[in-house]
Amino acid sequence: MPLVGVTELLRKAEAGGYAVxxxxxxNMEIVQAITAAAEAENAPVIMQASxxxxxxxxxxxITTMARLAAEQTSVPVALHLDxxxxxxxxxxxxxxxxxxxMIDGSKLSLAENIKLTKRVLDVARAVGVSVEAELGKIGGTEDDITVSERDAFFTDPEEAKIFVSETGVDSLAIAIGTAHGQYKGTPKLDLERLEKIKSLVGIPIVLHGSSGVPDDAIRAAIGLGVRKVNIDTNIREAFTEAARKVLEANPREIDPRKMLGPAREAAINIIREKIRVFGSDNKA
Structure with a gap:
């Protein structure tokens, strides 16, 4: 089917209490892995490019591969700018x-973030494109942040209420303790903050940096209103580990297909696992 928007996918997720x-x-193999996993789990899926x-x-x-993959798939597939x-x-x-x-104005002041997001919304809404924004700073795992500094980076619930009221954005990425990349330890999500923000904004919440967050914490966050969960690092880990095993077993291998085929299968498996954790299996 043709590529779909994210707003409708998240609306259904909101009604069903799951996340997409x-x-x-x-690359081509990961594009194929995303749609193959979605098809196998009968799940809606968002393919995103950073x-x-x-x-x-x-x-x-990127656009051509995503469009072709979606057309060859019977489940809803969206293409999102991360x-x-x-x-x-x-x-x-x-x-x-x-x-x-997604327009990421999280490094700007609240007023400037609102201004930029509204400008994007004016263009996107005219052509039926969904818009995600971000409030709060979701760091990288290499950031050396103390607990007090960490709290300062988190999304302020009252600012979130103002931001959503002023912009009317479709979904909001918030900072509640996740980070991009590989974690050094186990992340601890501020679920109370999430619950407060959700009660004030009422729109679908997006969780970035979710690779490495324990499944039970992800499920708890979904129970409190997260409707889109971003995964990148876990796919990279599975993909490269599978390719590495092929080369370790046969260092003289020169056929990229022999490496990338198993890597694609590994990516399919981890994506299928995540879909089940998010509760979006059989929700296409």
Whole structure:
């Protein structure tokens, strides 16, 4: 089927009390793995491209691969821009065929973030594209942050209420203790903060940096209103580990298919696991 928007997927997730998995892609094998896993689990799925993916593969390759994968799949597939950095880039992605975009103004002041998000919404809404925004700072795991500093980075519930009221954004990414990349320890989510924010904003909440967060914590967050869960690092880990095993078993292997085939299967398996954790299996 054609690529779909994210708003409708999250609306159904809200009604059903589950979350839709948003999986990062940057090459053909991972694009294929995302849709194969979604098909196998009969689940809606969000394929998303980051700055790095667009730089690596090129926006036209990403859009074309996602569109083709969706057309060959019977479950709903959306294509989402992950962490869009500028109005110009969002417009480029919309023109290219992305059905959903994220504008990340989290490093800006609240007023400037609202201004930028509203500008993006004006363009996206005109063509039926979903918009996600971010409030609070979701760090990288290399950041050396103390507990007090960590709390300062978290999303302020009252600011979230103002932000959503002023913008009317479709979904909101918040900072409650996750981080991008590989965790050094086990992350502890601020579920009380999540519950407070959800009660004030009423829209679907997005959890970034979810690779490495324990399944029970993810389920608890979904129970409190998270409707989109982003996964990237876990896919990379499974993909590269499978390819590495092939090379370790046969260091003289020169056929990329012999490495990337098992890597794709490993990615399918981890994505299927995540879909079941999110509760979106059999929700297509």
């Amino acid at each position: 998995g948003a999986f990062n892609c940057n 700055q790095g993916a667009i730089k690596y593969a090129g926006i036209d390759y 962490h869009g950095t500028s109005f110009e880039q969002v417009v480029q992605c919309v023109r290219s065929g992305f059905t959903s975009v």
